[in-house]
Amino acid sequence: MRDIALEEIKEYAAEDADVTLQLKHAFDPLLDKQEVRNVFQDIENPLVPVLVDIEYEGVGVDVEFLRDYSVALERDIRIAEENVFNHAGVKFNLGSPMQLGKILFEHMKIDPGAKKTKTGQYATGEDILAKLRNKHQVVEDILVYRELSKLKSTYVDALPTLINPRTGRLHTSFNQAVAVTGRLSSNNPNLQNIPIKTDRGREIRKAFIPREGCVLLSADYSQIELRIVAAISGDENMIAAFKENKDIHTATAAKVYGVAETDVTVDMRRAAKAVNFGIIYGQSAFGLAENLGISRSEAKTIIDNYFTQYPSVKGYMDTSINFAKKHGYVQTLLGRKRWLRDIYSANQTVRGYAERNAINMPVQGTAADMIKMAMINVHKALKTNGLRTKMILQVHDELVFDVPEDEVDTAREIIRDGMQSAMALPHYVPINAETGTGNNWLEAH
Amino acid sequence: MHWCAAPRITSKGRNTNAQFGFTNTLIDLINKEKPTHLAVVFDTSAPTERHTDFTAYKANRQDAPEDIISAIPDIKNIIRAFNLPCMEKDGFEADDLIGTLAIEAAELGYTVYMVTPDKDFGQIVRENIYMYKPPFMGNKEEILGPAEVCAKWSIKRVDQVIDILGLMGDAVDNIPGIPGIGEKTAAKLLAEYDNIENMLEHADEIKGSVGEKVRNNRELAIMSKKLATIITNVPVAFHAEDFRVKERNIEVLTELFTELEFKALGKRVLGDSYNVFDNKQQAPANGPVDLFGNPIHQKATTSPMVTAALAEDKVEEEEPLPLNVNNIDNTPHSYHLTTGNAIDELIVLLQQQTEIAFDTETTGTDANLADIVGMSFSWEKGTGYYIPLPADKDGVLEILNRFKPLFDKEEILWVGQNIKYDMLMLKWYGFALKGKVYDTMLANYVIEPEGKRSMDVLSVKYLSYQPVSIETLIGKKR
DSSP states (O other), X not given: OTTSOHHHHHHHHHHHHHHHHHHHHHHHHHHHHTTOHHXXXXXXXXXXXXXXXXXHHOBEEOHHHHHHHHHHHHHHHXXXXXXXXXXXXXXXXXXXXXXXXXXXXXXXXXXXXXXXXTTSSBOOOHHHHHHTXXXXXXXXXXXXXXXXXXXXXXXXXXXXXXXXXTTSSBOOEEESXXXXXXXXXXXXXXXXXXXXXSXXXXXXXXXXXXXXXXXXXEEEETTHHHHHHHHHHTOHHHHHHHHTTOOHHHHHHHHHHTOOGXXXXXXXXXXXXXXXXXXXXXXXXXXXXXXXXXXXXXXXXXXXXXXXXXXXXXXXXXXXXXXXXXXXXXXXXXXXXXXXGGGGOSSHHHHHHHHHHHHHHHHHHHHHHHHHHHXXXXXXXXXXXXXXXXXXXXETTEEEEXXXXXXXXXXXXXXXXXXXXXXOOGGGOXXXXXXXXXXXXXXXX | OOOOOSOOBOTTSOBOHHHHHHHHHHHHHHHHHOOSBOOEEOOOSSOOHHHHHOTTTTTTSOOOOHHHHHXXXXXXXXXXXXXXXXXXXXXXXXXXXHHHHHHHHHHTTOOEEEEOOOGGGGGTOBTTEEEEEOOBTTBOOEEEOHHHHHHHHTOSSGGGHHHHHHHHOBTTTTBOOSTTOOHHHHHHHHHHHSSHHHHHHXXXXXXXXXXXXXXXXXXXXXXXXXXXXXXXXXXXXOOHHHHBOOOOOHHHHHHHHHXXXXXXXXXXXXXXXXXXXXXXXXXXXXXXXXXXXXXOOOXXXXXXXXXXXXXXXXHHHTSOOTTTOEEGGGSOOEEEEOOTHHHHHHHXXXXXXXXEEEEEEESOSOTTTOOEEEEEEEXXXXXXXXXXXXXXXXXXXXXXXXXXXXXXXXXXXXEESXXXXXXXXXXXXXXXXXSEEEEHHHHHHHHOOSSOOOHHHHHHHHHSEEOOOHXXXXXXXX
C-alpha cells in the first residue's frame, strides 16, 4: 500500500469514503421499510466498540501447556495408528480415505454393504465410521486417530502460531455480519468449533489463561434457547418448569415418560434432552432415532408425547411456518429478520429446510440478540463502575472475562446482572446466567 | 424440451425455470435460423384416441412437475406477445398438429422444420419437411431429411418409421412393440417384409424365436403401429399471416419479463429498449441477489442433464451489464489529497458536520498488526479527502493529534464499512471515536442477512457503481 503513488491511492481511498456515505443513504430507507432499524441502532452499532475492545485485549495462551499437550497427543496418535496397523495386518496411509476404504471394506470386509462415494471410493466419513464402531475395534482406533490428529493440527499446534508478536496474546476476530441467525462468529481461531464433547477436546480450553494476578470468569446462559421457546410459545408446562427452577430435561423426561421426576433414569433424561434440542432445529423422528440409537417408532412416540405435554410448542412451530408463508420472513423478539423465500418452493427438500429455519431462527436469533445486548450492557457497566475487568471472549451462550483477583466478587455481580437483565422474556420466564472462575478456561467453565 | 431442476426463483418466490428455458430456446431459434413463419404447439389435457385405445399409453411418464404446469400460462403469454400462435386441439396430441401443419405448409410451398428431438417425427419427414433437433449438451443442432431418417433406422422409406417403431416399441412413449424385438431385428424384418401387415401375413415363415414372438404378438404389433402413427388430418389450419414471424409486442414482453425477473434475457430479446434498472426495480429484491440484481438460486441440484441447461442459464445471467454500472471514469467526483496546512482547514470543515464517512488505508488486514497509511473522509456525495500518513509513528501521531478534538466530539455520527477495523487501527495509536457509529456493512446485514457484503459488492448492487478495485491499484505496481 505504501508503495503506490499518492495520486492513485487518493482516488481509491477517497472513493471508499464517498461510496460508504452513499451506501448509508441507500440503506437508510430500507432499514425503515423492513422495520429493522431498531436492531441496527440498539444492537449492532452499539456492539461495535465492545468488539473493538475485545479484539484489542486478546487472551492469554499457555504455550508451554500446548507444547506438552502436543507431545502427548502425538504419542497417542502413534499408538492409535499402530493399533490400526495391527488389526489390519498391514501398514498403510491412514490419512488417505482411498487406502482406508480399501483396507476396511475389501481387505478386512468390515461391512459388506459398504457404500461408495461419487468418485468411486469407499465412503469413510465420520458418520459412516461412527455407525460401524461395534463391528470391529479397528474402527474405534481410526476414530481416535482422526480426532486426535484434528485436535493437534487445528488447535494445539495452530494456536501458538496465532499469537500476536506485539502483545504475546491471541487476538480472535469476531464477525458481526456473517451468521444468518444473528449470532456472532469468530476466527483465528474459530472458537465455536473448539471441541467440547470429548475429554481430550475439552483439554484445549486449558490453554486459555488469565493475565498475571487475574482469574478467568466464565458466564453462561443456561438453556437460553429452551427458555426462549417456552417464552415465545407460551407453553404453560415449560414455563412452569423454568419458574420452578427445575432441571428442564428431567422435567421433560418425567412428562414424556409419564413418571415422577425422581424416577427419571439417565437414559430417559438423555432422550428428553435430545428432544428438547432437536425440536428447536425441527428434527424429525428419523433424526431423533438416529441420534439416540432407537427405533423410528420409539422416537415418534417420544415426540408425540412431547407435543402432548407441551402443546403450545407445536403451536409455535406451526405458527412460525405459517408466518413465514404469509410474510416471507421470520423474526426474533426484537425484530431481527431472516428471509425464507424457499418456503414457497415446490421442491420438498428445499421447502423443508426453510420450514426448519422458520422454527429455529426466532429462537436462535433471540438468543443472539440477548447475548449481544448483554455484552453492550456489561461493557458499559464495567466502565461505569471503574473496573479493570475486561471482556475477552464470546462463544455460543457464554462470555469470558479477565478479572483482577480483587474485583472478582464485584465483577461477578455486575456481569450476572447485566446478562440476566439484557432482555425480558414474555411470560416472565426467568433467565439464568451461571458463572465460574478459574486459572484457565476449562476450570472457569 | 428438457427441464432444469435447479430452482430459478423470483423475489416473490415464483419458480421461473420453465419460462426461462422456453424463452431462451425460442429466441435462439428465431435469431439463429430466422424462420419466416413459426408456431408453437401444445398438448391439451383431454385424452386422445391413443389413450382410449391403450390405457397404458404414457402411463409410465411422471406427471409433469407442478412448476412446469403452472408455467404454461406464462409461456403461452410470452408466445402471444411475440405475436405467434399457440396451437392446440382437444383429442389430439401436439405431434398430430405438427404433422398436419407441416404437411399442409409443405404443400403450400414452404420449407418446414419440425423442432423436436422425438423419434416418431421421422415419418413426416419428406421433401421440404425436415426434423430439426435443437442443440443440446454441447452437440450442434441436427437437421434430418428423408435420407438421414432412413439411414438412422436402416429403412428404405420414411413411411416405414411407424413399422419399425411398431415392432421395437418406444419406452418413452410407452409404445409396447413386440417384446424381445429390438432395433436390429426390426430393421431386418422390415427389409424382408417391408411392413408389419405383410410380415404378419408371412408370420409362419419366420424362423426361430423371433418367429414365435411375432406370432404371439400380432395384436400388439398392429396396435403399436397405430400408436406410433402421427395423425395428419387434424382439423387445424396453417394460416400464413398468423404464423408469420413479425414485430414483437415490446410492451407486453417488457411487462412479462419484468414480472418474471428476466434481466439479461429481457435485454437479449428486446434490445436496449428493455431498461433493466428501471424505477420499479430500484428497490432491491427482498432476497439474496447477485451483482446484477438477479435472485441467487440457493439450492442447485446437480445431474448431468441439468448441468448443460444450468451452464446456459449462467452464461445468460452473469453477463456483465456495462451500460448500467458506472465507475470512477464516468462519474463526476472531487477527490482531494490533503497534506500540511490543508489538513487543519479540512478539520475545520469536518467539525461543522454531523455525519462523516471515515475509512483508513493500512498495510494489512489484521488491524492488530498493520500500520496506518492514510485516512479518508467524506460528508458530501461525490467528494472525498485523503490524508496520507508518514511511515514513522511519531509523524502519524502528530497528525492524528490534530484530529483529536474531532474524534472526541460526541455529536458526530461516523459512517463506515466494517468500521470496527478502522476503530481498532485508531486504538493502536491511542485514539478513539467518541461519537456514535453507523456501519454500512451491518446495515446491510440486518436488511439482508444472507449474501456477500463487501463494499464493492454492495456498491454495484445498490449504487450501480463499480469502485476502483484493489487489484488494479496494487496490480499496477507489478
